[in-house]
Amino acid sequence: MYRKVSDSTVRRLSLYLRILEDVEDPRGTVSSEDLADQAGTTAAQVRKDLSLFGSFGKRGLGYLVPELSGRLRQILGLDREWRVALVGAGRIGAALFEYPGFRSRGFEIVAVLDHDPAKIGERWGNVTIEDVAHMEEVFAETATQILIMAVPARAVQELVDRAVAAGVRAVLNFAPAQVKVSQDVALKDVNVVMELEALSFTLSQGREGR
Amino acid sequence: MYRKVSDSTVRRLSLYLRILEDVEDPRGTVSSEDLADQAGTTAAQVRKDLSLFGSFGKRGLGYLVPELSGRLRQILGLDREWRVALVGAGRIGAALFEYPGFRSRGFEIVAVLDHDPAKIGERWGNVTIEDVAHMEEVFAETATQILIMAVPARAVQELVDRAVAAGVRAVLNFAPAQVKVSQDVALKDVNVVMELEALSFTLSQGREGR
Numbered sequence: 001m002y003r004k005v006s007d008s009t010v011r012r013l014s015l016y017l018r019i020l021e022d023v024e025d026p027r028g029t030v031s032s033e034d035l036a037d038q039a040g041t042t043a044a045q046v047r048k049d050l051s052l053f054g055s056f057g058k059r060g061l062g063y064l065v066p067e068l069s070g071r072l073r074q075i076l077g078l079d080r081e082w083r084v085a086l087v088g089a090g091r092i093g094a095a096l097f098e099y100p101g102f103r104s105r106g107f108e109i110v111a112v113l114d115h116d117p118a119k120i121g122e123r124w125g126n127v128t129i130e131d132v133a134h135m136e137e138v139f140a141e142t143a144t145q146i147l148i149m150a151v152p153a154r155a156v157q158e159l160v161d162r163a164v165a166a167g168v169r170a171v172l173n174f175a176p177a178q179v180k181v182s183q184d185v186a187l188k189d190v191n192v193v194m195e196l197e198a199l200s201f202t203l204s205q206g207r208e209g210r
Numbered sequence: 211m212y213r214k215v216s217d218s219t220v221r222r223l224s225l226y227l228r229i230l231e232d233v234e235d236p237r238g239t240v241s242s243e244d245l246a247d248q249a250g251t252t253a254a255q256v257r258k259d260l261s262l263f264g265s266f267g268k269r270g271l272g273y274l275v276p277e278l279s280g281r282l283r284q285i286l287g288l289d290r291e292w293r294v295a296l297v298g299a300g301r302i303g304a305a306l307f308e309y310p311g312f313r314s315r316g317f318e319i320v321a322v323l324d325h326d327p328a329k330i331g332e333r334w335g336n337v338t339i340e341d342v343a344h345m346e347e348v349f350a351e352t353a354t355q356i357l358i359m360a361v362p363a364r365a366v367q368e369l370v371d372r373a374v375a376a377g378v379r380a381v382l383n384f385a386p387a388q389v390k391v392s393q394d395v396a397l398k399d400v401n402v403v404m405e406l407e408a409l410s411f412t413l414s415q416g417r418e419g420r
Contacts, residue, residue: 010411014404015388040388076407077414084406095305101386101403107410146409170409172402176311178225178250186412188405192382193311194224195398196294197286199356199380200317201220202396204287 009049013072015039016046020069031062081106083143085168087159088150089114089122089129092174096150097124110142132159136166146170153177219259223282225249226256230279241272291316293353295378297369298360299324299332299339302384306358307334320352342369346376356380363387 019038023030032043032050039046050056050068053075057063073079084107086093096102097109112124113132122129130138138144147168149156156175163171170186173179176194181187229248233240242253242260249256260266260278263285267273283289294317296303306312307319322334323342332339340348348354357378359366366385373381380396383389386404391397 005411005415007408010408011404013411014401014407018386018388038388040390075411075414077410078407082406082410082413091305091308095301096402098301099402102406105403105407107403107406145413146406170413172405172409176228178228178248180250186409188408190400190402190405191224192306192309192400193315193317194221195382195400196292196312196317196356197224197288197315198217198220198398199382199396200287200292201215201223201285203292203355203380204285205215 005052009052010076012039012041012045012049013076016049017069017072017076017078020065020072023065026065029062029064030068032057034062078106081108082146083108083110084146084148085109085111085113085139085142085144085163086148086150087113087132087135087163088148088174089116089119089124090150093148093150094124096148096174107146109148111138111144113138135159135162139163139166139168144168146172148172148174149179150174215262219262220286222249222251222255222259223286226259227279227282227286227288230275230282233275236275239272239274240278242267244272288316291318292356293318293320294356294358295319295321295323295349295352295354296358296360297323297342297345297373298358298384299326299329299334300360303358303360304334306360306384317356319358321348321354323348345369345372349373349376349378354378356382358382358384359389360384 016035016039019035032046035046036043056068086097086109089112097112109127112127112129113135114120114129115132119129120131147163149160149171151159153175156173156177156179160171160179160181164181164185169184171181173187173189176191179187226245226249229245242256245256246253266278296307296319299322307322312319319337322337322339323345324330324339325342329339330341357373359370359381361369363385366383366387366389370381370389370391374391374395379394381391383397383399386401389397
């Protein structure tokens with residue numbers, strides 16, 4: 001139904017939801033102009049994004065905040081809990097595990113896996129770190145839906161292949177490697193060094209271009 | 211000179227560099243087909259991306275790995291050191307500070323700042339955590355060029371405004387807020403929860419669409 005929605009539209013929907021959650025009057029209304037201004041886009045873009053998912057708001061009255069935020073949560077799949085497994089219990093994995101923003105959005109880390117014998121068996125919150133060798137069993141037991149990969153680049157593809165074979169259909173990858181998945185698997189990459197490189201590119205461009 | 215290069219092109223250049231650094235024969239050649247295959251794109255796209263920056267490679271011979279990787283480093287501004295300040299010494303800040311991939315790419319964290327009196331004065335590697343109240347002096351002393359913001363959403367805009375007023379022209383933002391900067395400032399956002407939301411959107415879409 002929503003097949004053709006672009007990544008940038010989905011990102012703006014997430015942003016609109018954050019703006020709505022932060023308005024002064026959570027039972028009031030907002031205009032597409034307000035949303036656009038805070039999201040750094042145009043009112044026409046806001047209306048276009050929202051119109052993909054039905055009819056919202058009333059001409060001249062704007063959008064009811066509780067109604068629109070409820071609908072955005074539903075569209076984004078945030079009206080339910082998602083069961084997330086974290087593979088890699090190193091520094092990045094630990095920072096992600098403790099990140100308060102996950103649970104409040106319904107992303108529950110139900111399993112942590114690593115290959116390091118010194119870490120396996122360690123307790124993190126309600127979770128015991130499991131051996132990544134038993135990944136498939138852990139995913140089945142915990143009914144994992146989303147995988148977060150916080151492992152070194154060389155390890156990530158093989159582990160993702162195993163997870164996909166075990167039925168996982170969504171992967172958030174922190175390893176600095178291009179992971180290949182089949183079309184029915186959703187994949188997102190977070191690569192902090194590549195973001196820094198985009199900044200250094202822009203700074204260098206200024207240096208060469210001026 | 212490079213003004214019109216898109217974000218996605220810059221991202222692919224970073225990716226090509228990673229692929230070149232990982233080839234079996236670091237003194238050999240690669241074809242645009244090899245690069246495309248590993249980068250998940252087409253050979254035509256590889257050639258188009260590289261042609262923006264001059265002429266590379268020889269027909270039928272491909273690209274010389276050392277030459278192309280050297281040129282990519284230059285284009286991306288990685289042929290020099292960048293002086294980075296980290297604002298926010300919490301969990302995410304700590305994980306970023308210890309991330310081994312920064313220094314190897316020339317991103318040197320020269321200052322860490324926080325507002326928490328319990329953290330100010332603490333030693334992290336070669337750096338002493340400074341009071342964010344003295345941000346401007348610290349940036350001047352350390353000749354900061356790139357700012358990493360790992361602070362709560364409510365604090366980020368004011369701190370970025372101060373940093374920009376103090377001359378910083380590149381910001382990598384980890385706070386879950388839309389930061390506004392003038393056009394001469396480069397800004398990148400890393401928002402892990404929004405990436406998870408994009409995955410939950412896709413998973414939900416499957417649920418509604420099938």
